[in-house]
Amino acid sequence: MKKALIVYYSQAGQTERAVEHLARGLGRAVATDLRRIEPDEPFKFPWSMRNFFRAFPRCVQSVAPRTRPLNLRWVDYDLVLLAYPVWFLSPALPMQGFLLSEEARGLQGKTVITVATCRNLPLSAGIWMKDRIAALGGYFAGQLAACELTPLWASFVTTPRWMLTGRKNAFWFFPAAGLSDSDFAQIEATAAGIAHAWAASNGDPARLPVLGSNLNRVSLLMMDRIGHDLFFRPWSRLILRLFPKPGLGQDLLLVLFRMSLVVLIICGSPCIRIFESSVRNHPSWIRKLGLKP
Numbered sequence: 001m002k003k004a005l006i007v008y009y010s011q012a013g014q015t016e017r018a019v020e021h022l023a024r025g026l027g028r029a030v031a032t033d034l035r036r037i038e039p040d041e042p043f044k045f046p047w048s049m050r051n052f053f054r055a056f057p058r059c060v061q062s063v064a065p066r067t068r069p070l071n072l073r074w075v076d077y078d079l080v081l082l083a084y085p086v087w088f089l090s091p092a093l094p095m096q097g098f099l100l101s102e103e104a105r106g107l108q109g110k111t112v113i114t115v116a117t118c119r120n121l122p123l124s125a126g127i128w129m130k131d132r133i134a135a136l137g138g139y140f141a142g143q144l145a146a147c148e149l150t151p152l153w154a155s156f157v158t159t160p161r162w163m164l165t166g167r168k169n170a171f172w173f174f175p176a177a178g179l180s181d182s183d184f185a186q187i188e189a190t191a192a193g194i195a196h197a198w199a200a201s202n203g204d205p206a207r208l209p210v211l212g213s214n215l216n217r218v219s220l221l222m223m224d225r226i227g228h229d230l231f232f233r234p235w236s237r238l239i240l241r242l243f244p245k246p247g248l249g250q251d252l253l254l255v256l257f258r259m260s261l262v263v264l265i266i267c268g269s270p271c272i273r274i275f276e277s278s279v280r281n282h283p284s285w286i287r288k289l290g291l292k293p
């Protein structure tokens with residue numbers, strides 16, 4: 001059995017912490033190497049409001065930065081994990097940059113598991129990863145998604161506050177932002193399960209455990225797909241067609257985008273919640289809307 005490789009990007013540190021737990025879990029049965037993706041273009045944390053929204057059209061239309069070579073010896077690995085944060089329902093730009101680089105061609109023939117960390121919407125990003133891995137000739141074995149389990153109304157405030165100020169502490173009646181200690185412990189336990197199954201499988205990806213998200217809600221899966229395909233895609237295309245480079249024109253259009261996003265959330269969320277309660281969050285709907293290998 002060859003080694004496992006984790007290639008990851010982390011900006012605010014949450015994915016990096018998840019990767020430490022992944023490596024610890026995998027390490028119980030499989031030797032594991034880690035490599036961090038470094039984009040040529042820096043993404044400063046915390047974000048300014050302007051830079052945060054300027055990343056939106058690029059994330060959705062895959063205008064990704066170049067990444068520094070990782071100088072990987074792909075022959076050493078047969079199982080690869082790609083860990084990334086979700087940005088605007090898409091993989092973070094540096095992860096997209098890596099997967100669009102020449103070096104990523106080494107994924108051909110490898111079994112690949114993706115690991116998303118996010119607030120609560122990892123589905124469309126996982127579909128982008130799955131399609132790209134298939135285009136590179138890799139075998140997509142599933143996505144492990146770590147979502148925040150705090151109430152949605154709370155993370156709607158605490159996650160943007162963290163991204164824009166760097167502060168993730170609890171305040172007033174809001175809980176702390178980000179994944180909890182038990183979420184990280186769950187990542188480690190899942191990784192240990194993957195490693196044991198992989199070590200026993202003789203490299204057969206069909207014998208890996210079924211992966212999924214820790215937050216399976218019909219309403220969130222629908223918001224993710226509808227938001228991405230019917231709202232983020234047309235807006236990002238329009239913005240980059242009219243103003244391909246960042247500047248005043250793009251910023252003005254992004255103000256309109258933000259206003260329409262607020263309207264969409266206020267009007268769309270209750271409708272989706274009503275639909276969710278009418279289908280009683282039934283597992284068959286989760287399966288229909290979910291990310292299958």
Ligand SMILES: Cc1cc2nc3c(=O)[nH]c(=O)nc-3n(C[C@H](O)[C@H](O)[C@H](O)COP(=O)(O)O)c2cc1C
Pocket residue numbers: 009010011012013014015016052055084085086087088089090117118119120121122159163
């Ligand atoms: C620019 C930006 C956009 C984001 N968009 C989403 C999103 O669409 N859906 C989501 O669930 N989380 C979103 N998040 C939250 C991050 O995915 C989440 O906090 C992630 O775990 C941060 O990982 P890191 O600390 O490794 O950078 C976004 C964060 C940033 C910075």
